[in-house]
Amino acid sequence: MASNVIGRLARLSLSSVRTDRNVFRYSTTAVSETSLESSASEPVSVPPEDASVFGDVDSCTLLYQDALESWVETLKVKEIASKVGTTYLHPDVFGAFPRTDLLHWNCYWQKMYRRIDWGSAKCTFEMKGGGRKPWPQKGMGKARHGSIRSPLWHKGGKALGPRGPTSYYFMLPYTKRVHGLQAALSCKFAQNDLRIVDSLDSLPTDDPKFLEDLCEQRYWGPSVLFVHEDELAPRNLTMACDSVGHLNIMPVFGLNVYSMLKHETVVLSLKSCEMIQERIIYALRRSDAHLVDSKYKVRPIIERTEQPRPL
Amino acid sequence: MVNLRIKSLEVLRHLPRVALNNLKDVPHSSWRKAKRILGSRREVNWPQKGQKQRQQYARLGFAGGSNRFYLEVPKEPYNEGHQLRRHYPPLSLGTLQLMIDTGRIDVSKPIDLGTICNTCLFNCEPKDRHFGVHLTAEGIDKFRAKLNIEVQYAKEPVIAAIERLGGVITTAFYNILCVEAKVDAEKFLKRGLPIPRRELPPEDAFEYYSDAKNRGYLADPKIIAEERLKLSQKYGYELPDISKDPDFAMLTYRKDPRQVFDGLRPGWLVNLRDKIVLRPTDPEYIKYYES
Numbered sequence: 001m002a003s004n005v006i007g008r009l010a011r012l013s014l015s016s017v018r019t020d021r022n023v024f025r026y027s028t029t030a031v032s033e034t035s036l037e038s039s040a041s042e043p044v045s046v047p048p049e050d051a052s053v054f055g056d057v058d059s060c061t062l063l064y065q066d067a068l069e070s071w072v073e074t075l076k077v078k079e080i081a082s083k084v085g086t087t088y089l090h091p092d093v094f095g096a097f098p099r100t101d102l103l104h105w106n107c108y109w110q111k112m113y114r115r116i117d118w119g120s121a122k123c124t125f126e127m128k129g130g131g132r133k134p135w136p137q138k139g140m141g142k143a144r145h146g147s148i149r150s151p152l153w154h155k156g157g158k159a160l161g162p163r164g165p166t167s168y169y170f171m172l173p174y175t176k177r178v179h180g181l182q183a184a185l186s187c188k189f190a191q192n193d194l195r196i197v198d199s200l201d202s203l204p205t206d207d208p209k210f211l212e213d214l215c216e217q218r219y220w221g222p223s224v225l226f227v228h229e230d231e232l233a234p235r236n237l238t239m240a241c242d243s244v245g246h247l248n249i250m251p252v253f254g255l256n257v258y259s260m261l262k263h264e265t266v267v268l269s270l271k272s273c274e275m276i277q278e279r280i281i282y283a284l285r286r287s288d289a290h291l292v293d294s295k296y297k298v299r300p301i302i303e304r305t306e307q308p309r310p311l
Numbered sequence: 312m313v314n315l316r317i318k319s320l321e322v323l324r325h326l327p328r329v330a331l332n333n334l335k336d337v338p339h340s341s342w343r344k345a346k347r348i349l350g351s352r353r354e355v356n357w358p359q360k361g362q363k364q365r366q367q368y369a370r371l372g373f374a375g376g377s378n379r380f381y382l383e384v385p386k387e388p389y390n391e392g393h394q395l396r397r398h399y400p401p402l403s404l405g406t407l408q409l410m411i412d413t414g415r416i417d418v419s420k421p422i423d424l425g426t427i428c429n430t431c432l433f434n435c436e437p438k439d440r441h442f443g444v445h446l447t448a449e450g451i452d453k454f455r456a457k458l459n460i461e462v463q464y465a466k467e468p469v470i471a472a473i474e475r476l477g478g479v480i481t482t483a484f485y486n487i488l489c490v491e492a493k494v495d496a497e498k499f500l501k502r503g504l505p506i507p508r509r510e511l512p513p514e515d516a517f518e519y520y521s522d523a524k525n526r527g528y529l530a531d532p533k534i535i536a537e538e539r540l541k542l543s544q545k546y547g548y549e550l551p552d553i554s555k556d557p558d559f560a561m562l563t564y565r566k567d568p569r570q571v572f573d574g575l576r577p578g579w580l581v582n583l584r585d586k587i588v589l590r591p592t593d594p595e596y597i598k599y600y601e602s
Contacts, residue, residue, distance in 0.1 A: 097316045098323055104334040160349075187329040190320040261331050287415075287431040 052085040054198075054270055060088040060277075068095050068189070072196050072270060075203040078214045084198055087270065089189070092182070093280045098190065099183040106180035106257035109172040117168065121161030124149050130156075174292040178283040184257045185276070188266050195220065195267045200228050206239035211247060221264025222246050227255055229272040252276060397442045397516070399464045402433055404472060405450015411458075421564050421573070423461040424485065425493045437491040442484075448472070459562045461528075470526055471542050477551035479562050483528040484512035484520050489571045496572070500581045505591075508577035508600050509569050528568055569600075576600070 060067035068089040073082045089095070124130070130149030137144050145152075151159035172180075188194040195218075203211065215224050223246040226237060231251045241247040250259060252272045260266050268276070283289070327333065348355050358364055369375075410416045415430040424443050427433045435441045443463030451472050459479045473480045485493060489509050492499040512520045512529075520527040523534040543550035553562050569577055578600030580589040591597055 095316070095320060098319055098329070100329060100334060101337045101340065103329065104336045107331060107334060108336075160347075186320065187323060190323040191326075191328055192324070193328065258331070261329065261334070264328065264330075291431070 051083065054085055054087040055089075055274070057088050060090045062091060065091040065095070067091065070094075070189070070194075070196050072198055073218075074198050075200065075214065078210065078217050080218050082218075087196060087273070089273070090277050090281060092284060093277050094185050094189040094194070096179075096182045096186045098187045099179060100187075102176055102180045102183050103187070103257055103261065105172060105176060106184075107261065109170070109177075110256065110258040112168045113170060115168040117162065117166040119162035119166075120164045121158035123159070123161065124151060124157035127157045170298040171293070174283075175289055178280065178289075180257045181255070182280060182284070184260045185280075188260060193221075193265050195265060196270060196273055197267055198270055200226055200237050200267075200269045201234045203234065203236045203240065206236040208240045208242075208244050208247075211237075211240040212244060215247070215265075220267070223263040224248070224265045224267060225250055225259060225263035226267045227252060227269065227272045227276075229269055229275055252279075394440065396440065398440050399443055399445035400433070400435055400441050401445045401447045402427065402462075403447045403449035404454040404469060406432075407446070408450060408454050408456060411456050418456050418458040419558070419561065421459040421461070421561060423483075423493070423566075424463070424490070425496060425572075428494045435490070435494050437487050437494060440487065442487065442490055446480075457558075459564060461566070465525070467524075467542070468546075471546045471548070474539055474542065474550065475546070475548045477553065477556060477562075479553070480526050481528050481565065482520060482525050483566070483568075484509075484516060485571070486510040492571055497583070500583055503580075505580045506571055506575055506577050509571050511568070528565070 054072055057067050068091055069086050070089055071083050072085045072087050074084050076082065124147065127149040130147040132147075134145050134148050135142060147153075147156075149156045151157055185194065215221075226233070226241070226247070226249045228234075228237075228249055229252055231253075233249045233251075237249060241249055246263075248259075248263065252275045255276065323329070407416070410427075410430055410432065411418055415432065416422060416426060420426075424435070427444055428435055433444065435443065445464040446460070446462045446469050448466065448468045451468060454472055455476065457477045458473070460473065461481045461483050463482060463484065465480060465482055470480050486507075486509065488507050492507065511517070517529075519525055521529040523530040523538045526535060526538075540550060553559060556562060566573065567576075571577065575581070575588070578591050578596065582589065591600070
């Protein structure tokens with residue numbers, strides 16, 4: 001872990017000379033060729049001669065938007081120069097507007113829907129005893145009281161206290177969940193925190209040290225999330241990640257906004273990238289999206305401590 | 312012009328990593344939790360003494376004295392009784408063409424209200440007294456499909472546009488229970504009700520649906536054929552001969568005036584779970600649904 005932190009610090013100082021950024025081409029007019037330029041002083045990742053192009057351009061090209069491009073790496077070697085080709089990405093999935101407010105709502109929902117507030121306090125009538133009038137109404141020179149468990153009394157019941165277990169369950173609307181995933185993938189891709197590898201099977205050993213060195217040499221952060229297409233990840237990767245807390249594996253169907261933002265780098269295999277694209281495009285294009293929410297109409301409980309400031 | 316999407320993604324490259332620690336909602340996007348009322352809600356909100364009870368506003372339309380402003384200002388109640396009238400939400404020919412081009416509607420089969428509602432792109436609410444679809448002429452110039460369509464309301468140019476391309480249009484009436492069944496057939500069949508018998512149009516709509524000029528479903532087919540020819544002469548196009556068309560059977564298909572679903576007769580009961588259709592055997596029952 002310590003070595004990774006040092007690696008992170010070293011990376012911060014090195015960030016100006018990093019050249020292994022993804023190919024950013026959000027439109028034909030705004031081509032940023034700087035990522036491909038190289039000079040003698042900088043460490044350069046040069047794609048090999050036999051670099052291949054994965055995926056289909058036409059399926060990722062829209063009428064007014066070009067397909068995005070990304071490097072495809074491999075886990076066979078530790079070195080940063082491990083590019084095996086490029087792939088095309090759909091601009092609606094990986095190049096959408098970064099709606100950080102939807103990211104906030106998705107994270108809030110993921111935290112809150114499973115929260116149960118177990119806080120509970122007994123009221124006057126649930127307390128033990130207190131049925132007898134402690135002293136007569138008149139003639140004692142003392143204040144009048146009817147029960148020793150009144151909220152005014154020490155060891156009395158609680159007035160307006162928390163009542164029993166409270167559920168904070170609510171369901172975020174379907175479109176907000178879809179657009180949250182879209183925004184998270186787009187933010188990760190724009191900040192070069194989304195890496196695509198040919199396959200997670202290509203890891204040669206089950207040694208955790210190898211994988212940690214690999215992540216450090218490629219400037220993937222201390223925390224990395226590997227997204228596998230299937231629920232059973234390859235044996236080498238599973239064994240390597242098992243003893244390291246900050247390297248995690250997740251199947252495609254478990255991918256969520258909170259986990260993506262919790263980890264610094266998200267590593268997708270080519271197949272899982274395709275599956276994610278297909279699922280999100282389907283969810284964005286379906287015309288019956290408004291019918292999905294009909295089952296879950298639960299309003300969120302929002303506790304605000306202060307009034308939102310004026311715009 | 313700046314493309315905000317591209318620019319924001321470019322800016323994001325030079326900003327700190329988007330992570331759990333720097334997420335924020337846009338201000339005023341959510342509501343505040345309601346203020347907790349201490350004591351009885353009735354006494355707090357509607358007190359029986361004090362300023363809150365005694366302050367009162369004049370009723371709407373009261374302008375002082377004994378005058379009411381709505382007696383002075385002339386009224387033009389165009390929308391009076393709108394909740395009781397029949398509404399036909401519009402669907403333009405351009406939208407219909409788009410649905411066909413994007414593969415949401417199959418023109419090789421007869422099209423009716425159910426087909427249009429199944430695209431989920433047309434909103435028909437029977438509870439708001441929407442009685443079906445009104446096919447409008449918008450986008451008439453780019454319409455180029457040959458189809459057999461049944462709508463609830465259409466005007467002359469729309470009829471001409473469809474017939475010029477060798478298509479067939481019919482205007483048909485559905486009562487509100489049948490509209491409900493057509494709009495969401497699965498939901499209706501899950502209720503376990505027998506398929507209803509389509510009622511005849513009400514008195515004020517009977518003339519429209521029995522007129523051959525409107526291609527009403529109650530009009531005589533022979534007169535409709537004459538009217539098709541007349542309309543083609545009026546608009547100056549050559550009427551394609553449907554009898555020589557390879558899709559003759561599809562183009563001339565029509566539901567019975569009492570029928571709601573294709574291939575199913577009124578009175579039948581559909582069991583979706585066991586995938587069987589139950590037909591009535593009681594003669595009295597059969598007679599009721601066949602009348």
